[in-house]
Amino acid sequence: MTYEQVVERLTKTEFFSAFAGLYRMRAMLRYFDNPQDAIPCVHVAGTNGKGSVCSMLASILMQSGYRVGLFTSPYLLDIRERICVNGEWISEDAMARIGTKVFDYVAKSYAPANQFELLTVIAELYFREQKCDIVILETGLGGTFDPTNAVSAPICSVITNIGLDHCAVLGDTIAKIAAAKAGIIKPGRDVCVYPVTREAEEVITAYALNAAAPIHMTERDAVTELPAVTGMEHFSYKGTEVLLPLRGKHQQYNAATVLEAIRVINENGFYVSDEDIQNGLRTVTWPARLEVINKKPLVYLDGGHNPQCLAAVSEFFRSEEFAGKKLTVICSMVRDKDVRGMLSILSGLSDRLYFYRFEHKRALTNEEIITLCKDFSMTRITDLTQAIDTLLSDAKSNEVFLITGSLYLVSEVREAMRAYRERKSLTASKEVSE
8 A cells, every 4th residue: 555545544444433442452463463562661641731741751761862652642734743753753655564564454354443543553563663762652532442551561651631521432520531541550550640630639549559550649839930931931840940842830740740750761771861851841842732833923822622721721821921911812613622611711811702613524513603702702713814814914012812722723723824924924025125
């Protein structure tokens, strides 16, 4: 199969399917001699912050000179983003070659497999082929029955913040969702936990005790703010000073959780120095997480897609850093999320709220958007490129923009920003020539 054929087949395959345990995933991995157990790994689950934690871990370990495999989801622009070694996407050739092997197995075994299972197997085979020293593995949905949970004995598990999301699958309470995430805890293997709510902590602790797994709770009170540094989070955790370009208080707690995990990694045959930690965190990147995509005027892009995410974003914009600034929000959301909960947060943050509907099978209907615009005093956008150009061109000196609500929005926003810069550059060139 060519690369294009592999990608086409993947994209036409259902992303997730009804959970039937890990039997078919384990059977598929067993056929390929269990690549998931050939390399030490860190397994990460949680509602929010998984990708940020994974990117921080990978950045630190690369600073230490290790060859690091990174498996994350979802992708923003290219499916290959999900499978990286030392920051480089899997090549098209490797994707075609390994994907062909995996699809050949599926055909011979008559075993159905969903897209996430297929991608997980492709990733594990690629990491083994690339002789990675360590793999950072992010769950897709939940934990217990997630395809990544076929890994037998990770160096440690990491559980990030727990909130209400994917409730139809994982359960409608924090306790139920925490239980699904805690399913990645393995017997006798350390687990590091973000400072979650008491309800979530009780569930996770019970799972850890049952598995005789040492548990390391990130201490919220040990995160200490240090003097402000422009464009960075500046804080310390248990004596380690951190400069972090990923913005927001929640990212400080994510980084503190990473520091707990690095300590465990260092106890398991790896060596990561304090300098590696600081350099890795100072240079980490993770797109669409309070990412500055334009400086004048200042525009932030954030893929937050549930109330917990947007509460963290709201806290960031209410900080002293934005005193005297006027915030304009452009948002878009899918209909199976808590749309009203998210809009309640955003409407409390700004009185200039715009809603855009992107094309997707999970997009809100026109009728739903009309009602929401009325209920939350929003202005509807039908042409994102034109709206961004107009709003940014007319921006006042104290105006700041936030574009948020869904990762599905990211590619369109980047294209709209490209068009805005091209038009701005062309206008400036004409003015100079005249």
